[in-house]
Amino acid sequence: MQPTTRLKKPAGSRNEILTVGAGDRVYESTKLGAVFDMLINHGVPADVVLRDVNIPHQEVHSPQTRISLTQLMTICQNALRLSTDRHLAYRIGASVHVSTYGMFGYAILCCPDFRKAMDFAMRYHALAAPLATIEFSEDKADARWTIEPNLHAVAESALYRFVTEMQIGIHISLMRDIMGPTFTPSEIGLAYPQASDFGLPQDQIGCPVRFEQPANQIVFRSQWLDRSADLGNKTTYPTIVALCDDLLGDLKLRIGIAGKIRAVLLRDIANPPSFEAIAKLLDVNDRSLRRQLRQQGFSFRGLRDELRTQIALKYLRHTTLANEDIALALGFSDAANFRRAFHRWTNKAPSDIRGE
Incomplete structure (x- = not known):
């Protein structure tokens, strides 16, 4: 082991x-x-x-x-x-x-x-x-x-x-x-x-x-x-702590059974395998896999949506891809379904991210 x-x-x-x-x-x-x-x-x-x-x-x-x-x-x-x-x-x-x-x-x-x-x-x-x-x-x-x-x-x-x-x-x-x-x-x-x-x-x-x-x-x-912390900043500190919390969240996504599922999903996020297919691929029965995920604080849908959110944010911030193309890359049938899902994930519209 x-x-x-x-x-x-x-x-x-x-x-x-x-x-x-x-x-x-x-x-x-x-x-x-x-x-x-x-x-x-x-x-x-x-x-x-x-x-x-x-x-x-x-x-x-x-x-x-x-x-x-x-x-x-x-x-x-x-x-x-x-x-x-x-x-x-x-x-x-x-x-x-x-x-x-x-x-x-x-x-x-x-x-x-x-x-x-x-x-x-x-x-x-x-x-x-x-x-x-x-x-x-x-x-x-x-x-x-x-x-x-x-x-x-x-x-x-x-x-x-x-x-x-x-x-x-x-x-x-x-x-x-x-x-x-x-x-x-x-x-x-x-x-x-x-x-x-x-x-x-x-x-x-x-x-x-x-x-x-x-x-x-x-x-x-x-x-x-x-002693006085000459470089300390009460305004900046909470913002940086929030970013470090995000980094810890990303670390958590990469480890344990969640990390293994994440790696499988990232192979083809547009056509992700079902939970049952991943369980079979990892040689774990469905019930045990759900329990292990729950122990890490995840659900399968939540993990999949987290990955889709991260990928969508990267596309929106760093490329000029149209919403239709991003929708296709993430496995959505059309841009409207992608926009609805993105709003559910982030409480924002894709256009809000492009304007940041």
């Missing part, structure tokens, strides 16, 4: 869990690209860096590329094998900045205060190809990020340490991006013993590193969170 990662959804649906298969290609390639670039800069040939990753080097930085956790773990394993840089994992993490995270990063910058930024980063972490689960907590004196690598890394000691130290590098880099370059943790706690092959560069972190602690943690003074 394929390993899975369980990701909590953001506020408003905190108890819902997204179950992402390790092989599901649903994430942007930001972190994979950071590992790739660092090894290329060390003189490693691209085909060697990407061995068994199954991505052409031309597509590593493409905004259309989607990767799986398996691919991300594979390139991390390649990095462990190919580099002798003791601080490689941290350096890779430190090369990741808010600007590389797209809408997720922009939302962090727009948070009106730093506590909201910490909360946002935790709740929307699913958008950032999560190598680890992260939790933020605070008491009167100290705040801390707790980091636990995903199950895919636990079985291999070196990979566990690599992922932990890479994630610490990412966190410190992002904190310095939003709080200023002088941000310095009070201490780093690591759950494993000190090793000789690689480790954290204490001079770059600027704080003590303690080993064999109860958890992997970045600890810093709560006073850092009281």
